[in-house]
Amino acid sequence: MLPKMLPIEDKRLKVLKSYKILDTASEKEYDDIAKLAAQICDVPVALISFVDKNRQWFKATEGVELCETPRDISFCSYAIEQKNDILEIQNALFDDRFKNNPLVTSEDKPVIFYMGHKLITKDGFSLGTLCVIDHKPRKLEQSQKDALGILAQQIVKLLELRQKNRKLKKTEKKLKKSNEFLRDFASTV
DSSP states (O other), rough: OOOOOOHHHHHHHHHHHTTTTTTTOOHHHHHHHHHHHHHHHOOEEEEEEESSSSSSEEEEESSSSOEEEEGGOOOOHHHHHHSSSSSSSOGGGGGGGTTOOOOOSSSOOOOOEEEEEEEEOOOOEEEEEEEEEESSSSOOOOHHHHHHHHHHHHHHHHHHHHHHHHHHHHHHHHHHHHHHHHHHHHHHH
């Protein structure tokens, strides 16, 4: 069961879609961050997840082969809906929100430990999380949480650079057309 949706959910989804990140191919920069997050936290799974309307989609994964899961069983949906930047579930088997979740009750690599750090835009919208997962209970050190926060900020900076590059390419295309028009016009004068 999903947490109660924020009143600004439609705006959040519009902002998420403006980054044009959903359903894109794997990119080394994001994959490296997921791998680094798993290493820093000494966990088998790390994900960069973006929470769409009905699913959470994974831009990068370490330790799993999934590309998305339904939003209604998503831990990350809870993470983006809360006020804190971090949601840490040390043992999901004892958390009323998750103990009956199919990701927790699965016999094959259950999600027991979860920590997600929100990916927050400069306008304050939570697009998803950088999360780490283990199949057993655990607790992260503050230094590990801090490191994940730094990595989460880098993910948002990558998104912003991606968006700026798209805008620059669009502007470059317009300038090229304008220059061609001016060149053609000048040749007729």
